[in-house]
Amino acid sequence: MRKEEVYEHVKKALIEALAVDENEIKPESTLIGDLGAESIDILDIVFQLEKMLGIKIERGELVPEDVANDKEGKFVQDNKLTALGIAEIKKRMPYANIEELEKNPMVANIKTILTVRDLCYMVESKVDIEP
Amino acid sequence: MHWYWIDRITVFESQNRAESIKVVSLGEDHLHDHFPYFPVMPASLIIEGIAQTAGLLLYEAKGYKEKVVLAKIPRFTLFNVEVKPGEVLTYKVKLESVREDGGVASVWAYRENELLAEGELMFAHLGGNFADQSLFADGDMIDMMRLFRVFEVGVDATGKKLIPPDIKNK
Structure with missing residues (x-):
């Protein structure tokens, strides 16, 4: 997978979990301050990525x-x-x-x-x- | 006031899936408070019943140790919310992810074969400042599982009959 594809998947997970517009997401955006994520949203984002990419992200990795x-x-x-x-x-x-x-x-x-x-x-x- | 939004758990497969039923009765106060003279089951209480079913499945999956709370409803669609007295709802839940910090379940609500709702519920295990606080007395959740008759139908991950844990109510 190319890094650009990873970024697209991450964007997709953020749009799904945070209901933000694609153009609000920039590489330097902070999840909590800029994109309005709450603690539980981090779990949602992790779940979306695990489901999308078939990976496992353990607690505390992020x-x-x-x-x-x-x-x-x-x-x-x-x-x-x-x-x-x-x-x-x-x-x-x-x-x-x-x-x-x-x-x-x-x-x-x-x-x-x-x-x-x-x-x-x-x-x-x-x-x-x-x- | 009791906060039971299902009447019985009919399927309970550890770490996998569960089903429960909710019998809607005209005798329930909430039906009269929602829309006067138009008794329908509030959709929020359908979600609550589904969450009780999935929450207990997650509670058992983590060895009865975590304080499981419904934390987010990321996706949920209601197709038909006019559930009336005399009707029986079936809630089906499937654990999609069981993690140290919580879990996610796919969920469905049916009236006979009619799909009423489907979605995803996300649960958190309370830690941090809540880790040492008691939300319930020890054993309350197990008592709830007994009331819902989980141990009459439940099986563990190997398919053997689910045995209630030895947690005494204080």
Whole structure:
């Protein structure tokens, strides 16, 4: 599958799950801020993609919940991401707007920086991408 | 007030599908409150009955451990909503996805062979701030399954009779 096709599938899933217009969706759009997704919509988007592409997306793959729920104080302290936590998020969500997260590193903000491009990146890791 | 929107579960195949029936009676108050002198079953309560059927199937599929709540109705079409007293509805549900964070079921409602509604329901397992809170007393959901006679008809994933779990009501 080509990357353009992945993007088309992701767009289709977003249109289905969020009832947004195709022209509202840009690679850099954030799911929650720009496209109005709520937490449960993320589950809907994941389900749509699994159904469309026959892939399996486990809990926490899209938004690294193990980082967000860290109780050891390594990644999270007082509900805020530590420097290590931000570095880990950067590694796991390479296209996300980390600058925004650095400005306000509250754990709850991890979800809000998730973009359409992140979604494509995650799907690309699950399918064979043609060069 | 009881919040039971089905009368009996007639098919319960663990991790797969279930069917239930709802007998609509003129004695039910909600029929008189919806449209005075025109007793019809509110469509929202048809959805509630379907959700109870699918929600219990998901609850059992996850080992009776999760707090299952109806979280979204992504797709749902009602073809005919004039369900009247004396009629019997059959709800059919099929689990499409069972995940750590929730599940999705395809659902249908029939009046005899007439398709009244079809769609998809999405359930979430309450976690986060709700993870440690009790929505119901332990055993309430199992009691509900007994009331709906799930354990009379239910089979597990291998086709063997479904045994009620040992969860005591507090």
